[in-house]
Amino acid sequence: MTDTFVALSDPTRRLLLDRLSEQGGLTLSELSEDLPMTRQAVAKHLAVLESAELVASERDGRCKRHYLNPMPLAKMAKRWLVRFEDVPLGSLSGFHAAPAIRPAHHP
Template sequence: MTDTFVALSDPTRRLLLDRLSAEGGLTLSDLSEDLPMTRQAVAKHLAVLEAAELVASERDGRCKRHYLNPMPLAKMARRWLGRFEDVPMNAMAGFAGARVSRPESRL
């Protein structure tokens, strides 16, 4: 799970995931298009995403096509966000108005 958070921490990697989400099966050249970095830099970002299992790749002749793997994101959402789905809003109402307890002064 740590690899997932590390991979998602970079805006370029999130952009690559967005592109793969919109259209899977993109090559390195496709993903590098319109980015202000070299293809080698994009390849390094893809390697981080593959290590985190957020991207799956397959060979298509001489090309390597990349696809979004949504499973790690779904697991993360279930584990970290799912617990808050059933929280009643009235349980959180008192949170904003909670008083800060101050230590009594000794005289």
């Protein structure tokens, strides 16, 4: 799961995942469109996403098509997010709201 967090820590990789969630089967050229970086840089980001198993790829002739693999995200959500869905924030163990900062009064 650490690889998943590392992969998601970069905004460019999150953007690539967003694009693949909207339309799967995109090539490197299609994913690189409108990005302010080289195709080589995008390919490196895709390699990180593939290593984290967030993206699956398959050959289509000479093209390589990329698809979102939602399973690692589903596992992350199940493990880390579901347990907090119905818990009121104030009831979390040891939670204390930060004291309000009051401006100093000057005579």
